[in-house]
Amino acid sequence: MPKLIKVHTCDLAGKALLWAVEMVDGPIPPPAGQLQLPLSGQAIDDATGEYLIEKHSIWIDCGYSWPWLACVSGHPLDRQPGDTRAEAAARAVVHHARGETIKVPRELCQ
Numbered sequence: 001m002p003k004l005i006k007v008h009t010c011d012l013a014g015k016a017l018l019w020a021v022e023m024v025d026g027p028i029p030p031p032a033g034q035l036q037l038p039l040s041g042q043a044i045d046d047a048t049g050e051y052l053i054e055k056h057s058i059w060i061d062c063g064y065s066w067p068w069l070a071c072v073s074g075h076p077l078d079r080q081p082g083d084t085r086a087e088a089a090a091r092a093v094v095h096h097a098r099g100e101t102i103k104v105p106r107e108l109c110q
Contacts, residue, residue, distance in 0.1 A: 002105035009095040009102060010080055013087070016108040018044055021090045024097040025052070049086025056096070058089050072096035 012020055021028070021044075028048050053060060056072050063069040066081035070088035073096055080095050082088025094102060 002107060004103040005106050005109060006101045007104050007109060009091055009098065009100055012091055012094060012102070012104070014108075016104045017087065017090050017094070019104055019108050020094045020098070020102050021048075021052070024094050025055075028052075044084075044086045044090055046084075046086055049084065049089045052089040052093055053085070056089075056093055058092055060085055060088060060092075 007016060009020075028051060052058065053070075058070050058072055059074060060068060060070040063079075063081060066083070066088075068082045068085050068088035069079040070082065070085075070092035071079045072092050078092075078095060080088055080091035082091055
């Protein structure tokens with residue numbers, strides 16, 4: 001069993017963020033005509049971000065200290081930052097479901 005560590009939702013990135021999204025939301029459906037591969041080996045892309053934004057009716061807008069801010073609940077204190085729309089949307093989904101921190105496998109955070 002992998003060793004789990006606590007990570008702030010706003011610090012999730014890369015494989016750890018994708019793993020957290022899959023734990024909360026299940027597998028992301030592939031675009032038409034593509035083979036579904038596990039997300040843990042991929043980077044979050046615009047198509048995944050747009051899928052999450054539509055599915056969860058995410059509020060998303062440009063930020064000041066971060067390029068993007070996203071929120072599922074509509075409460076200003078729940079906004080999650082991201083360098084891309086997809087990253088902000090994924091963090092917002094995880095934050096809404098699990099809160100400020102989440103336990104992720106240590107090897108995904110390296």
